[in-house]
Amino acid sequence: MQAIDLAMRILLSPILVGAVAATLPMGTSRAEAEDNAETVFHEARGYTVRIRTQIPTPFIEDERGSFDGAGFLVDAERGWVITNAHVVGRSPSAIQVAFADQPYHPARKIYVDPFEDIAVIELSEVDHTHPTAPLNCEGRPEVGESVGAFGHPLGMPFTGSRGIISGETDKFGPDLIQIDATVDRGNSGGPVISLRDGTVVGIATAMAGNKKEDRLNFATPIRNACRILDRLRAGDSPSPPQMAVVLLKDEDGRLTLQVESTHDPEHWPLAQGDRILGVEGADSARTVGEIVNTLRGRTGKVPLVVERDGRRQTVGITPALRPSLIERRGISIDGALIAPIAFEDALTLREPAPLIVQSVEPGSTAEMLEIGPQDIIRSVDGQPFDDLDRLVEYLTGRPEGTPLTIVLRRWSQEQNRIFDYHLRQLPGEDVYLVEPDGSQN
Numbered sequence: 001m002q003a004i005d006l007a008m009r010i011l012l013s014p015i016l017v018g019a020v021a022a023t024l025p026m027g028t029s030r031a032e033a034e035d036n037a038e039t040v041f042h043e044a045r046g047y048t049v050r051i052r053t054q055i056p057t058p059f060i061e062d063e064r065g066s067f068d069g070a071g072f073l074v075d076a077e078r079g080w081v082i083t084n085a086h087v088v089g090r091s092p093s094a095i096q097v098a099f100a101d102q103p104y105h106p107a108r109k110i111y112v113d114p115f116e117d118i119a120v121i122e123l124s125e126v127d128h129t130h131p132t133a134p135l136n137c138e139g140r141p142e143v144g145e146s147v148g149a150f151g152h153p154l155g156m157p158f159t160g161s162r163g164i165i166s167g168e169t170d171k172f173g174p175d176l177i178q179i180d181a182t183v184d185r186g187n188s189g190g191p192v193i194s195l196r197d198g199t200v201v202g203i204a205t206a207m208a209g210n211k212k213e214d215r216l217n218f219a220t221p222i223r224n225a226c227r228i229l230d231r232l233r234a235g236d237s238p239s240p241p242q243m244a245v246v247l248l249k250d251e252d253g254r255l256t257l258q259v260e261s262t263h264d265p266e267h268w269p270l271a272q273g274d275r276i277l278g279v280e281g282a283d284s285a286r287t288v289g290e291i292v293n294t295l296r297g298r299t300g301k302v303p304l305v306v307e308r309d310g311r312r313q314t315v316g317i318t319p320a321l322r323p324s325l326i327e328r329r330g331i332s333i334d335g336a337l338i339a340p341i342a343f344e345d346a347l348t349l350r351e352p353a354p355l356i357v358q359s360v361e362p363g364s365t366a367e368m369l370e371i372g373p374q375d376i377i378r379s380v381d382g383q384p385f386d387d388l389d390r391l392v393e394y395l396t397g398r399p400e401g402t403p404l405t406i407v408l409r410r411w412s413q414e415q416n417r418i419f420d421y422h423l424r425q426l427p428g429e430d431v432y433l434v435e436p437d438g439s440q441n
Contacts, residue, residue, distance in 0.1 A: 041160035044150040046131040052096045059091040059357040069189030070151035072133040079123035092438035112325040115240040136199035137226035149181040151190030154362040175289035176218040183217035192219040212393030241295040241319035267318040275307040275336045330434040335364020376409040404428045
C-alpha cells in the first residue's frame with residue numbers, strides 16, 4: 001500500500017531537526033559502517049517479503065482497492081511477518097506474501113495494532129529454517145547513525161536505500177524515528193536496518209512532504225514491535241489501553257504528559273494539573289507512546305506514578321483495552337458501511353456516537369444521497385441503536401427491500417451550531433454483513 005503521506009493527511013507544522021553530531025562506537029569508522037551496506041542488504045533480501053493486499057469493503061482508516069508493500073520475517077517457526085498496519089489494512093482484507101524469487105502465498109492477520117502502525121501476519125507456507133530479521137529490541141538508534149531501508153520503492157522489488165537517523169518525534173501520537181533513507185510507495189512495512197551491525201531498528205512507515213528533496217521520512221521503532229511480539233508469543237493480549245484522559249498539547253502540537261481532565265474519573269482518577277511520570281516499577285516515561293506501550297495488555301488495577309502539586313504520588317488506574325481491529329464487523333446498507341467506533345472521549349458526550357458510517361461505496365445509492373464517512377447514526381426507522389448486534393437483529397428481521405429511514409448527525413458548518421441532523425431514506429435493497437474474514441453475508 002502507498003506509504004502514508006503525512007503532509008497530505010495531517011496538518012503538519014514545520015518539524016525542526018536539530019543538527020546533532022553523530023558518534024560511532026569506539027573502533028568503528030563511518031566508512032566501515034557504510035561499507036557494511038552490501039552485506040546488510042544481501043541479508044535483508046533473504047528475510048524481506050513483498051505483500052499484496054485487497055480491501056473490498058474498507059473501514060474508516062482504509063481505502064477500497066489493491067495495494068502493495070513490504071514486510072520482514074521475524075519468526076520462521078510460526079511464520080510471522082512484521083509490517084505496517086496500513087499495508088495489510090485495518091479492514092477485512094485478502095493478503096498474499098512472497099519472498100525474493102518465490103511465488104506468492106496466502107497469509108492471514110494475527111494482530112493489527114490500533115495505536116502504532118504495526119501488524120503481524122502469518123504465512124501459510126514457510127521453511128522453519130528460513131533466515132529471520134535480527135531485531136534490536138533494546139537499544140535506541142543514535143542521531144547520525146547510518147541506516148538502510150529495504151523494500152520495493154515505486155515497484156522496484158528488493159531495493160535498498162541508505163541515509164541516517166535524523167531524530168525522533170512523537171508529534172503524530174506514536175513515537176517515530178526520523179530518517180532520510182527513502183520511504184516511498186512499496187517501501188512501507190519494510191525493515192530499517194543499522195548499517196553498523198545489521199540489526200533492524202525500525203519499520204519504514206511514512207514520508208513527509210511531496211518532494212523527494214524533502215528527504216524526511218519516518219519509521220516505527222522496532223522496540224515497540226518487539227513488545228507486541230513478546231506478548232503474542234506468551235499468549236497474552238498486546239492491545240494498547242484506551243487513554244481516558246485529556247492531555248495538553250504544547251506549541252509544537254505535541255501531546256505532553258500533563259493532564260487537563262479525565263473522561264472516566266472512576267477508572268482514571270487523575271486531576272487537572274497532574275503530570276504523568278510512568279508506571280510504578282517501569283522506566284519513567286517521556287512520551288504518550290511510552291506510556292501506551294508500558295500499559296499494553298494490562299488490565300485490573302495499575303499503579304500510575306504522577307506528580308501532583310509538586311509531589312510524587314501513585315494513583316491506581318484501571319485501563320480498558322482498545323477493541324481488536326481484526327475482529328471488527330459491520331453492516332452495509334445500500335453502499336454505506338456502518339460499524340462501531342471507540343472514541344476515547346465518548347463519555348464526555350451527552351449523546352455518545354457508538355455507530356458511524358465508516359465508508360461509502362463509489363456509485364452506490366448511499367453516495368447518491370450524500371451520506372458520508374463519519375456520519376453518526378442517530379436513529380433507524382425512529383429507533384436509536386447503541387450497538388451493532390441490535391441494529392443487525394432489527395435489519396435482518398425486516399421484510400427484504402423495505403425502505404429505511406435514517407437520521408444522521410454530522411458536524412455543522414454553521415457558526416451557531418455544533419451538529420446538523422440529516423434525514424435520508426434508503427431503499428434497503430442491498431443489505432449485508434461484513435465479517436472479520438472479509439466474507440459478506
